[in-house]
Amino acid sequence: MADFFQPLHDLFFWVSEMENSVALRESQYVWPTFEVVHVVFVSLFAGLIVMMDLRLLGIGNMQTPFSQLQQRLFPWQMFGMAGAAATGLILVFGDPMRFYGNIFFWMKMLMMVIAAVNAMAFHYITYFSVESWDNASVPPLGAKLAGALGVGLWSFVIIAGRLIPYNWFQN
Amino acid sequence: MLEPYFQWMNNLAVSRFIGESIWIYPLVQAIHLLFLALFAGALFIVDLRLLGWGIREQPVAKLARDARPWLIAGFLGLVVTGIPQLLQNAMREYFSDFFWMKMTVMPIALIYTFTLRQWVVSMTDRSRVPPVVSKLTGLASILLWIGGVAVPARLIGLFT
Secondary structure (H helix, E strand, C coil): CHHHHHHHHHHHHHHHCCHHHHHHHHCCCHHHHHHHHHHHHHHHHHHHHHHHHHHHHCCCCCCCCHHHHHHHHHHHHHHHHHHHHHHHHHHHHHCHHHHHCCHHHHHHHHHHHHHHHHHHHHHHHHHHHHHHHCCCCCCCHHHHHHHHHHHHHHHHHHHHHHHCCCCCCCC | CCHHHHHHHHHCHHHHHHHHCCCHHHHHHHHHHHHHHHHHHHHHHHHHHHCCCCCCCCCHHHHHHHHHHHHHHHHHHHHHHHHHHHHHCHHHHHCCHHHHHHHHHHHHHHHHHHHHHHHHHHHHCCCCCCHHHHHHHHHHHHHHHHHHHHHHHHHHHHCC
16 A cells, blocks of 8 residues: 555655745745635635535525526636635645645545536436426435535535644544 | 633633543534535625626525525524634634624624615615616625635634
């Protein structure tokens, strides 16, 4: 296992030695600024994802057809995701070794991949038939499942992200 | 003036209990963020529409009526998960300018949301207010809640 992760470790270590990386983690204001902006983008992204998922679950925003909600919120969700990803990458760039050995960081990354798979699966399977349930007061099981998984997975991402500073399992 | 009350909060048995556990405080912080996301979603869905973006097919009053229970639920969740953090950190919060900024802007934002913003929302659809008024109302809402409450809240933990 150790050999398997060695290239990843070397990559993170190599980045951590870069001049800009050192400068970023030693900065008094730049690093915290990115942390704050990251949270703002996350709240935009996750907030609008939750609004969509509540509609999929059939418990919120029910006066709007799902396709309208999805199409109009999508650009803002992507804007939130792009901002969160950019600021997140900068934070990892600024202190790679802090994240490399952190179980919560990797759990967060894994959950984001699974959440993306859930979104894709919904888009290519259940959303295909959206016209038949766009205004339905009780969305089909597939939609409810995607909504529940969305809320659960993104919640997990946020919780794991917030727990990164508390690295209880550091060896 | 308020220092004795913060001292009192600091010394409560429940504050010490939270302080002694390694996981209660971090988990409360994490759940606080989940409620922030819920709150922000219910806020943005209306404010984007006021700004002329988002779900333009729907009247803003309709979106606001649907979002309202989630906005309130998000806010209550933030308060409930905020109190243990205040108890645990009472003295640090007392000496933090960001804490007082947050606590000053929050009641203003709250009153604004349920009075002026609500009024503009109800007027926008029938074009009883000029579009620029609706836009400024949405912008002010985001600036108050995100710029005046959420950002200083995050800064409490980073600069004290």
